[in-house]
Amino acid sequence: MDLNVIRLSHCQKEIFCFSVPEECPSCGEELRGSRLQEAPVSLPSPLSNAHKTSSCLLVAPAHDNHSREFDGTSDLHTGISNTSGVVYNYTHGGVGRDQTGWERCVSIPLVRPDMFHLLAQWDQYLDRFSDGPMWDPAWHRFDEEHHNCFTFCLQFINSVLAAQGRSSLSRETFTHSFILPRMRRVTKYTTLYQHIQKHRYYMVDRQEDGQEDTPDKPGFF
Numbered sequence: 001m002d003l004n005v006i007r008l009s010h011c012q013k014e015i016f017c018f019s020v021p022e023e024c025p026s027c028g029e030e031l032r033g034s035r036l037q038e039a040p041v042s043l044p045s046p047l048s049n050a051h052k053t054s055s056c057l058l059v060a061p062a063h064d065n066h067s068r069e070f071d072g073t074s075d076l077h078t079g080i081s082n083t084s085g086v087v088y089n090y091t092h093g094g095v096g097r098d099q100t101g102w103e104r105c106v107s108i109p110l111v112r113p114d115m116f117h118l119l120a121q122w123d124q125y126l127d128r129f130s131d132g133p134m135w136d137p138a139w140h141r142f143d144e145e146h147h148n149c150f151t152f153c154l155q156f157i158n159s160v161l162a163a164q165g166r167s168s169l170s171r172e173t174f175t176h177s178f179i180l181p182r183m184r185r186v187t188k189y190t191t192l193y194q195h196i197q198k199h200r201y202y203m204v205d206r207q208e209d210g211q212e213d214t215p216d217k218p219g220f221f
């Protein structure tokens with residue numbers, strides 16, 4: 001998914017494509033910049049390079065299918081980035097500190113950019129937490145269901161919440177309010193992308209405003 005999806009409006013239609021077509025696929029009128037009701041807008045991809053993020057929660061396809069595109073059903077792997085884009089993630093072998101391999105994933109910012117105090121301590125928190133016996137294969141076994149990459153991320157987030165005197169998140173809240181809405185957005189975007197690849201454009205009746213996804217909050221903490 002390397003091309004940019006753009007959206008343009010014409011004759012009460014919204015047209016999604018990779019480049020402005022010669023003529024409107026709906027009415028056949030020639031499309032030049034001047035004839036468009038408004039300038040085409042570029043839709044941001046829901047996937048980004050985790051190694052360019054700071055203090056984010058990351059969701060990627062599981063390691064054994066890194067080469068595959070998100071299709072909404074593949075297993076997910078989660079991790080947390082430090083302030084230089086190193087991704088801490090828990091697997092059978094303990095906590096990995098990955099500098100590559102997370103180039104295409106969903107990034108959910110955890111720390112508001114004005115939380116200087118927390119940001120200054122983030123890397124240290126993450127290191128100390130990752131060195132704990134909970135994640136040491138000699139002390140505690142990885143379990144696909146109950147002690148996995150999600151557990152690591154959730155418990156880390158909860159340890160930061162606890163340090164701030166806030167109550168902890170349940171696994172359900174974590175999954176339903178953090179992970180799933182973003183994954184639905186990825187699935188939607190992927191479906192749109194594949195449709196355009198196959199048919200050159202995707203067209204719907206123009207919606208009045210109010211259909212936009214609400215943008216991500218700038219940080220959880």
Ligand SMILES: [Zn+2]
Pocket residue numbers: 010011024025026027028029
């Ligand atoms: Zn038209």
